[in-house]
Every structure is written in structure tokens, then in C-alpha cells.
């Protein structure tokens with residue numbers, strides 16, 4: 028028996044090696060680095076240096092505020108939208124279902140740089156299609172990139188565009204696993220389609236919805252691409268800087284690895300905390 | 314309470330016709346069982362009555378009122394699904410009351426109906442449990458309870474017992490019979506199990522490939538089948554079919570000779586015209602209609618392959634000299650010990666080549 032285990036571990040060894048070096052070690056290492064002052068050579072152990080700075084740093088609280096704001100607005104809107112898309116995809120009236128499923132999923136696989144460039148074009152002040160459309164229905168142009176509120180909205184729109192379809196596909200899979208005869212029984216019970224949705228579909232889909240929420244919360248906590256590429260490094264003036272961006276700026280531009288590690292651990296801790304609260308709120312009550 | 318009438322009901326899925334003009338008259342308070350092999354269209358018929366499936370042709374009336382275009386909920390029916398179709402996230406109590414709560418039925422009335430259904434089905438102590446925590450039989454009761462709560466005129470059951478083990482099935486069968494007596498409602502019950510059909514039904518509708526083969530009371534189907542299919546479907550073990558040939562007619566009826574067995578002749582009384590001599594026919598003999606040598610019309614020597622002892626009776630699985638398999642029922646005390654045995658045919662049925670009964 029022990030022999031067979033040894034063989035198994037030998038087969039696993041290449042993976043375990045890579046996993047330890049590139050996953051486990053950085054996790055441990057960055058935890059330790061977060062307790063070191065890395066602006067001095069050599070680095071020295073100084074627990075208060077980064078963590079002390081963190082709790083008093085306006086840039087950190089700005090990034091935290093932006094991240095949480097995006098989280099609180101964008102995630103629920105996106106999940107609701109994904110739900111609507113899933114219901115439509117699930118409709119027996121829909122033709123060319125496969126095409127829609129592909130179309131909804133496509134944004135996820137589009138290259139990040141390409142997608143960001145297209146968004147910048149679409150939302151550009153003078154040439155963008157979005158402002159043209161706004162103009163054509165009599166609304167004023169919006170300068171999406173130089174004001175904080177529109178810039179934040181733009182980030183949320185972009186993230187929603189990219190991930191709503193992905194969540195819709197997951198929700199759709201959940202919906203399709205609800206047996207048809209439960210709805211038939213409800214129809215015979217004279218329960219309207221709308222009530223069926225709220226009293227049958229939604230409750231039965233709860234685990235899937237929670238799954239989508241958790242994924243989205245973790246994703247948004249790490250949000251980086253959109254504020255980096257679309258609003259140009261968290262512009263205007265840090266107005267869309269997220270925790271991910273702050274980490275990048277501290278770690279790779281100022282080469283302040285200690286502080287960047289502290290930010291990283293804060294992000295992870297927040298994601299875990301929010302997810303736990305979420306799971307606790309939606310737990311199965313007996 | 315209500316009658317259910319199907320006239321020339323047709324169902325097509327696209328170009329594929331699965332029910333070819335069904336005519337069934339179900340009386341008020343009757344227990345009718347649709348029976349037939351898998352895929353013959355039983356569920357489709359039932360779902361058309363429920364309104365869950367559109368009707369491609371013909372008419373369905375419930376309580377004398379045409380319901381072709383009436384919503385399922387307005388047809389006065391309740392249905393029990395094969396898979397139970399319970400709401401998994403609701404307790405038993407909520408499952409029973411869901412429909413009434415959603416449609417704004419007064420609370421006192423809802424409570425009264427739920428309580429009564431729970432009492433009838435003896436599930437009062439399970440009211441707080443979720444379906445996941447119930448046994449198959451208990452789930453089935455809840456599913457039936459949900460139907461009772463609606464106080465329908467017609468109950469529809471689609472193979473409600475097929476997910477239960479054999480013992481529970483017998484028990485629930487009795488319960489459903491009792492329920493029928495207690496409620497007096499019209500019940501339509503689908504099954505592919507002929508034993509269930511025989512024991513439950515006031516009348517049985519035998520279906521095959523979308524056609525109604527025969528409608529009749531259980532014992533009528535058993536004693537007087539219209540055709541080879543019904544004869545073979547009703548009764549267990551099934552009727553034996555032996556190839557034969559018409560040889561002529563005498564004062565008592567038509568004379569047939571079993572294929573490959575000269576001198577083994579049977580005389581069948583026949584009211585209608587007999588097929589001409591030489592025509593091929595099929596003789597059907599139920600296992601219990603084989604007697605000891607000399608008891609019947611003619612004697613037949615068969616070779617015994619296997620003997621199954623069930624206690625009081627035994628079944629002999631045997632072959633005729635012509636190589637046809639037959640099953641013979643015998644009292645356990647009279648099982649022969651030899652490898653060959655001579656039996657007589659005490660009673661038989663005659664079918665023409667197309668499978669229609671000659672009588």
C-alpha cells in the first residue's frame with residue numbers, strides 16, 4: 028500500500044513541484060514580505076511598517092471605496108441581468124438557441140486588450156457610438172473619461188458586458204436541471220408563470236445564484252483590467268483606482284513589495300469575509 | 314364528479330402521429346386504467362386530458378363540457394406524476410397548500426383541505442419535512458395529497474407506483490383503491506403493469522402503438538379478448554400461442570389441427586363464418602387451461618425444460634413436439650417427475666392470421 032502511494036506521489040511530483048514553487052511559496056512569501064520594510068536595503072522585519080501605513084493611507088481607502096462601490100452596484104445588476112438573459116435563453120419560443128449561447132459567452136474569451144480598446148472607442152467623447160446614440164435621442168454627450176462618476180459607470184458597464192453572459196450560462200444550466208414536471212404540477216395548480224418564477228425557479232436556483240455571486244465578488248475584488256486599460260490606470264486622478272490597481276502601482280511601479288503584499292492580503296481577507304457573510308445569509312434554514 | 318369523453322382524439326408530434334383517433338367514454342366515478350407497452354401513447358393521452366399537451370385532432374369533454382381550449386387549471390382535474398413532481402424546497406405542508414395559497418384561496422379553507430388530505434393519506438406527522446427526507450411511498454402519498462387538496466372531479470395518475478419496490482407497490486395499490494371508494498371521483502390511471510390494471514380497474518383500455526386494442530372490464534378482457542395482443546397482454550404468465558391449421562367443420566364447430574402434430578385436433582364452437590380448410594390460425598391456451606391427460610379435447614405430449622415452484626402452484630416451462638414454448642400451470646402436488654408429460658387442452662381461443670379473435 029505504501030509502495031503504491033509512493034508511486035502515485037512520484038507521478039504527481041512534477042505538478043506538486045510547480046504548485047509549491049509558483050503557488051504555495053508566493054502565498055507564504057508575500058505574507059512574510061507584508062511584515063517587512065521593503066523600501067530599505069536590506070529589507071528588515073517591521074510589522075507596523077506596511078500594516079500601519081495601510082490603515083492610514085488615503086490612497087488605500089480610495090481604492091477600497093471604489094472597489095466596494097463597484098461590487099455593491101455592478102454585481103447585483105449583473106446577476107439580475109444574467110437571470111433575465113437565462114430566462115430568455117430558456118424560453119421554448121427562442122430560435123437559434125446555440126447562436127445566442129455562443130454570443131453570450133463570447134465576451135469572456137475575447138482578448139482583454141482588444142475588448143478594452145473597443146470600449147474606449149465606443150465611449151470616446153467625439154467619435155464614440157455611445158455619445159452619438161445619446162445625442163440622437165436628445166441627451167447631452169458624456170465625457171466618460173474625465174469625470175469620476177461616468178468613468179465609474181463605464182467600468183461597471185464594461186465588466187457587466189464581459190461577465191453577464193458567462194453568469195447567464197451558469198444560471199441557464201441550473202434552470203435546465205429543474206425538472207419540467209414541477210412546473211407542470213404548478214400549472215395544474217393554477218400558479219401563474221410569474222409566480223412560478225418567484226416561488227419555484229428562484230428558490231431552486233439559490234445555490235447556483237450564490238455560486239455566481241461568490242465568483243463575481245471574488246472577481247470584482249481583484250478588478251484590474253478595466254480600470255487599467257479603459258480608464259487608463261484608474262483615471263481620472265485615481266477616481267477609478269481599485270485595490271488591484273493600487274497593488275500593481277505599489278508593487279510593480281514603486282517596487283514597494285511589502286506594502287503591495289499587505290494590500291493583497293487585505294483583498295483576499297475581504298473577499299473571504301464578504302463571501303462568508305454571503306453564504307451565512309443564504310444558508311439553508313432548517 | 315364528472316364523465317370524461319374522448320372522441321377521435323389524435324396526437325401528432327410534428328409529422329409523427331402517436332395517437333390515432335381514440336374513442337373512450339368514461340363514466341362518472343369510474344376507475345379506468347390505460348394499459349399498454351412502453352411508448353404506446355398512454356402518457357400522451359393522459360396529458361391531453363390534463364391539457365398539458367395540445368390535441369391535434371378530435372374532441373375531449375369533461376363533465377359534458379368541451380375542454381379542447383380550456384386551460385389545464387380550469388378542467389377540474391388533478392394529476393399525480395410518475396416522478397411525484399413535488400416542490401423540493403417546500404415542506405410537505407407547503408407542497409399541499411402551495412396551489413391554494415398562490416391563488417388566494419381563503420386560509421381557513423386551505424387549512425381544512427390540507428388537514429383532510431393529510432388524514433386521508435396518513436401523512437399528518439410528516440407535514441414539516443422536505444420531500445428529500447421522505448421515503449418513496451411517503452413522497453407518493455404527498456403527491457396524491459396534493460391532488461386531493463384540489464378537490465378535482467377527475468384524478469389522473471401517470472404510472473404513480475412505478476418507482477416503488479414490489480411490496481410497497483401492492484400496499485399503495487390497495488390505498489389507491491380505498492381512496493377511490495372514499496372519494497368517489499372519476500379516476501384515470503396509466504400503467505404498463507397488467508397486474509395493476511387488473512386489480513384496480515373498473516374498466517381497462519388496452520393500447521398498442523397509439524391504437525385502442527380493446528376496452529372492457531378486467532375479467533372480460535381476460536375471458537374474452539378481442540385479439541392476440543390483448544390475449545397476450547392480460548394474464549400472467551401470458552397465454553400460450555400455438556400455430557395451427559383449419560381442417561374442417563363438424564357439428565360442434567370448427568376443427569383445427571396443431572401445426573406439426575397430426576391428430577392433435579381441437580374443436581372450437583364458432584358463431585361466425587369459419588375460414589376455409591387449410592387456413593393458418595393460432596390457438597391460444599392459458600397456462601391454467603392445460604389439464605391432465607384425457608381431461609380435455611385432445612392430448613398433447615410436451616417436454617419439460619424447467620419447473621418453477623411458487624408454493625401452492627407450479628409452472629412448467631415446456632416445449633411441444635413442434636418446438637413451441639408453452640407454460641403450464643399445475644398444482645404443486647401434481648407436478649410430474651418425468652421429463653415428458655401428456656397434457657390436455659381444456660379451453661382455448663382461436664385467432665386468425667391477422668391476430669383477430671375467431672368466435
Ligand SMILES: Nc1ncnc2c1ncn2[C@@H]1O[C@H](COP(=O)(O)OP(=O)(O)OP(=O)(O)O)[C@@H](O)[C@H]1O
Nearest residue numbers: 326331349350351352353354355356357358504505
Ligand atoms: N414531446 C414529444 N415529442 C415527440 N415525440 C414524443 C413526445 N412525447 C412523446 N413522444 C412519442 O410519443 C409516443 C408515446 O409516448 P408516451 O410517453 O405517451 O408513451 P407511454 O405509453 O406513456 O410510454 P411509457 O410507458 O414508457 O411511459 C412515443 O413514441 C414517444 O416517443
Ligand SMILES: [Mg+2]
Nearest residue numbers: 355356357472
Ligand atoms: Mg408514460
